[in-house]
Amino acid sequence: MTSPRPRRSPAPQERQRNPERTRQRILEAAAVEFAEHGFAGARTRAIASRAGVNQQLVSYYFGGKEGLYRAMSEQWAQRRDELSPPGSSLPEQLRGYAMETLRNPDGVRMFAWSGLQWTGPDDDPDRDTRTQMLGSGVAHLRALQEAGRLPAELDPVCLEIILMAACMATTTLPHVIEGLVGADPRSPEFVEHYANQVALLARHIGLDD
Amino acid sequence: MTSPRPRRSPAPQERQRNPERTRQRILEAAAVEFAEHGFAGARTRAIASRAGVNQQLVSYYFGGKEGLYRAMSEQWAQRRDELSPPGSSLPEQLRGYAMETLRNPDGVRMFAWSGLQWTGPDDDPDRDTRTQMLGSGVAHLRALQEAGRLPAELDPVCLEIILMAACMATTTLPHVIEGLVGADPRSPEFVEHYANQVALLARHIGLDD
DNA sequence: GGCGTTGTCAATCAGATGATTACTTGACTG
DNA sequence: CAGTCAAGTAATCATCTGATTGACAACGCC
Numbered sequence: 001m002t003s004p005r006p007r008r009s010p011a012p013q014e015r016q017r018n019p020e021r022t023r024q025r026i027l028e029a030a031a032v033e034f035a036e037h038g039f040a041g042a043r044t045r046a047i048a049s050r051a052g053v054n055q056q057l058v059s060y061y062f063g064g065k066e067g068l069y070r071a072m073s074e075q076w077a078q079r080r081d082e083l084s085p086p087g088s089s090l091p092e093q094l095r096g097y098a099m100e101t102l103r104n105p106d107g108v109r110m111f112a113w114s115g116l117q118w119t120g121p122d123d124d125p126d127r128d129t130r131t132q133m134l135g136s137g138v139a140h141l142r143a144l145q146e147a148g149r150l151p152a153e154l155d156p157v158c159l160e161i162i163l164m165a166a167c168m169a170t171t172t173l174p175h176v177i178e179g180l181v182g183a184d185p186r187s188p189e190f191v192e193h194y195a196n197q198v199a200l201l202a203r204h205i206g207l208d209d
Numbered sequence: 210m211t212s213p214r215p216r217r218s219p220a221p222q223e224r225q226r227n228p229e230r231t232r233q234r235i236l237e238a239a240a241v242e243f244a245e246h247g248f249a250g251a252r253t254r255a256i257a258s259r260a261g262v263n264q265q266l267v268s269y270y271f272g273g274k275e276g277l278y279r280a281m282s283e284q285w286a287q288r289r290d291e292l293s294p295p296g297s298s299l300p301e302q303l304r305g306y307a308m309e310t311l312r313n314p315d316g317v318r319m320f321a322w323s324g325l326q327w328t329g330p331d332d333d334p335d336r337d338t339r340t341q342m343l344g345s346g347v348a349h350l351r352a353l354q355e356a357g358r359l360p361a362e363l364d365p366v367c368l369e370i371i372l373m374a375a376c377m378a379t380t381t382l383p384h385v386i387e388g389l390v391g392a393d394p395r396s397p398e399f400v401e402h403y404a405n406q407v408a409l410l411a412r413h414i415g416l417d418d
Numbered sequence: 419g420g421c422g423t424t425g426t427c428a429a430t431c432a433g434a435t436g437a438t439t440a441c442t443t444g445a446c447t448g
Numbered sequence: 449c450a451g452t453c454a455a456g457t458a459a460t461c462a463t464c465t466g467a468t469t470g471a472c473a474a475c476g477c478c
Contacts, residue, residue, distance in 0.1 A: 019455065054456060055437090161385060162407065162410060172321065178336075200363060263426060
């Protein structure tokens with residue numbers, strides 16, 4: 001069986017047709033715009049323009065703005081799923097999550113938007129994969145608790161939520177940070193410092209392995 | 210001196226003029242809509258309709274959508290400033306902040322939106338009052354630290370940010386919560402439980418007085 | 419009671435926005 | 449090489465959105 005797209009000449013011109021690449025470009029542009037402005041604030045024209053394609057292609061490939069948003073959400077969910085959590089110990093892992101603001105600012109922002117835009121369990125395509133992923137984290141905490149490393153009266157679910165909110169703070173509370181530290185809350189310096197502090201606190205709670 | 214508004218018949222009809230009441234109604238309706246949909250998602254028509262007044266009055270009193278948003282932000286900043294922090298000990302205070310989701314869901318939501326919509330120190334009318342308020346919290350933490358109740362290597366500013374993010378989680382991460390606990394994340398039962406857990410964690414860190 | 423001021427409204431506008439239509443271009447097939 | 453279908457585009461549309469206009473009715477003042 002030969003390759004599905006022979007493409008005699010590898011890439012003589014960039015003007016060739018390439019539906020998959022076009023699709024992908026739209027998805028990438030959509031991620032940037034949605035991450036920056038949220039669903040209501042994003043503009044289909046801006047997405048098409050950023051992708052360098054005609055606006056109609058958004059309808060052609062995704063059936064409109066809403067379909068594009070859904071498709072992009074699913075792609076990001078999948079991508080996040082593939083991403084193996086960095087770090088070995090739990091504090092190191094949390095440090096990694098807090099650093100995600102630098103590696104993948106759009107993804108974190110998208111996630112933050114989705115929380116405020118959330119209206120209910122339905123129309124949340126990401127729900128199941130996300131829950132499964134977080135559930136494993138909760139299981140980890142619960143195991144730590146049963147091993148006596150964590151106070152019995154602490155609810156592992158709530159702790160997971162607290163830690164998650166903490167890791168996202170550089171994205172969700174930039175105005176607070178700017179006011180308190182007087183510097184750009186997204187600067188690598190501060191994000192790294194903050195991530196270290198999150199890890200430190202986690203250790204102080206007793207989340208070391 | 211007599212009353213400024215004599216109003217011969219006390220309230221024969223509600224159709225009487227009352228600019229101040231109208232202004233206030235618009236502001237209240239704006240708070241609800243902006244809290245629900247954010248700035249980009251809120252509709253001037255919906256605000257006017259909710260306030261039960263003509264849409265034009267938004268321009269008449271506030272000079273348009275943006276002016277209304279600013280005015281409402283300032284009003285809420287002021288209202289929050291008046292609101293004395295409940296609770297005596299720091300964990301109790303944090304518990305109170307986490308419970309704010311029930312007492313004042315719109316206020317918390319507005320604050321969460323403002324973080325994602327934030328573009329820079331400018332165009333942030335709330336900045337100074339907010340920073341001042343948070344600064345006092347940081348000072349409190351720093352005092353605790355200097356008294357040896359808190360590890361020296363912890364940055365009080367980062368700790369404050371972490372705690373704040375944790376207190377807002379029932380608003381910022383409803384999708385996560387729904388997935389993990391399978392219940393309405395805004396239900397009084399869960400919010401109270403979560404607030405207790407935040408306070409518990411604070412105690413466990415050593416933030417007791 | 420007359421009169422200017424001010425609060426309120428209905429009607430409407432210009433621009434933006436997401437979607438649709440009809441057309442062109444390119445690639446594969448027999 | 450004709451034919452067919454997929455990929456892409458330009459032009460246009462209907463609707464929505466925030467803002468403006470002009471009328472007018474309630475109020476304060478004399």
